[in-house]
Amino acid sequence: MRLIVAGGDGFCGWPTALYLSKRGHEVAIIDNLARRKWDDELRSNSLTPIASLEERVERWKELTGRTIRVFLGDLNHYDFLGEVMRQVRPDAFVHFAEQRSAPYSMLDREHAVYTQANNVIGTLNVGYAIREFAPDCHLIKLGTMGEYGTPNIDIEEGYLEIEHNGRKDVLPYPKQPGSFYHLSKVHDSHNLMFMCRIWGIRVTDLNQGVVYGLHTEETQLDPLLVNRFDYDGVFGTALNRFLIQAAIGHDLTVYGSGGQTRGFLNLTDTVRCIEISANHPADRGEFRVFNQFTEEFSVLELAEKVKRVAEREGIPVSIAHLENPRIEKETHYYHAKNTKLQQLGLTPNLLTDEVLLDIFRTAVQHKDRVVKDNVLPGVKWG
């Protein structure tokens, strides 16, 4: 297949590009390197030292003989995107290229507007570009489980059968997102569902849970292929952040009581989910939704797991309950369906102590790179 991986310099996109390239697909990356600039803006960094995108793909070519084409540019620039589509003519377009931090989107008005403009306009452009240049191309779009919020009923995969005043219908599942970032994903979903209906394009919306982990088989081949690893209060996701806090002897910063429960998955399953989706495209006109996570944990459960693993390595860890900077329920019902990807062949890699230990050891190895001031949450919702 010819695939575009938009956001291919990022945490999920880079290992996905390598994984698909290794399996013989022709991969082209689009990225505007915005993620590296947000690090500069926040005076933060990846825990792991990461090579430039140019060095990364050169090294990949040396090691495997496989070429990954790189197009540096912004999805918000339609002329640029159109030119890439003309050159690549992709069978599938994997779209990771968004501003993905909830706290970043809640910093202030500017960051909320930027996040929604970047994400919503970028995705609109991708839909238009598919229609104009490659109408049969399958769009695999990364959404988030956070679109659903925490309803007091089971979360279905995208759609809900409803009976109302004696009549029945299958309707999009109600969305109750918790930040301007999560809202941008909901807006994307609506726009894409509409495009499927009016133009007959094919879209798989992957409502992804929180991704943890660092390595895949391919990123471990060479230091120049190492993946980024975010730990700060703005971009670090819960489990990765706790592992680094443990490594530097910082209290694990659980927000409030820690009862917030979410879906999680290993990075190695993220890349596999993309492959599965690409191998089983949505039909023309179909807006298909998969919930892409493998396990559910509360934030406190994760902190307790990290504490246990770190203490086994001889590093004492305390769990601190901080005043919750977010406005969210800390105790709630959470049960989400996630059967569709498994029916198509996903075998989950679960969160074992061995998996935690492997990430923890990497965190310890690079702990001198941690900017300690960035570990605490700095962004409040209210």
Ligand SMILES: NC(=O)c1ccc[n+]([C@@H]2O[C@H](COP(=O)([O-])OP(=O)(O)OC[C@H]3O[C@@H](n4cnc5c(N)ncnc54)[C@H](O)[C@@H]3O)[C@@H](O)[C@H]2O)c1
């Ligand atoms: N990491 C997670 O836990 C997680 C969970 C659920 C969903 N997701 C979704 O998965 C996707 C990838 O997440 P990630 O963690 O790899 O993020 P990331 O920030 O590491 O990577 C995103 C990449 O997209 C690029 N990008 C952003 N806007 C762009 C634009 N307008 N044009 C071109 N490139 C642009 C960035 O430079 C970056 O390299 C995002 O859409 C995110 O919302 C991630």
